[in-house]
Each structure stands twice: as structure tokens, then as C-alpha cells.
Amino acid sequence: MKAILEFDLPREQHEFENAAQGGNYRATVQEMAEMLRHKVKYGSDSQHSAVTLAYDEIQGNLFEIANKNKVDVFD
Numbered sequence: 001m002k003a004i005l006e007f008d009l010p011r012e013q014h015e016f017e018n019a020a021q022g023g024n025y026r027a028t029v030q031e032m033a034e035m036l037r038h039k040v041k042y043g044s045d046s047q048h049s050a051v052t053l054a055y056d057e058i059q060g061n062l063f064e065i066a067n068k069n070k071v072d073v074f075d
């Protein structure tokens with residue numbers, strides 16, 4: 001099976017660039033999610049619990065936004 005995306009360049013240049021860099025966007029979101037998971041799970045003992053809760057909330061927000069936009073962060 002093949003999938004072909006066509007763009008009318010230069011009129012659809014922006015859409016083409018978004019499609020071409022989709023993997024980079026996803027990798028960025030995955031890296032951010034992993035960094036937040038690490039901060040929540042392995043935060044240092046000296047880290048205030050409010051900071052850990054903030055990281056946890058940000059991570060939750062990231063997943064909500066990704067889900068709303070139909071982005072599978074980890075599949």
C-alpha cells in the first residue's frame with residue numbers, strides 16, 4: 001500500500017513543510033514528555049513537592065493537548 005501527498009507549490013509551501021517535518025514535531029513532543037516523566041519519577045529529594053506536582057501537571061497538559069490534536073505521543 002502506498003500513500004501519496006500532493007502539494008501545489010509554492011502556494012502550499014507551508015503545508016508541505018509541516019507534513020515533511022511531522023516526524024521532527026513528534027520527536028520533539030516525545031522528548032519533552034520523556035523529560036517531564038523523568039522529572040516526576042526521579043526528582044531529587046531536595047526538590048520541593050510543589051515543583052514535582054508542577055511537572056506532573058505540565059505533563060498531563062501536554063498529553064491532553066496531544067490527544068486533542070490526535071497526536072499519539074507514544075504508540
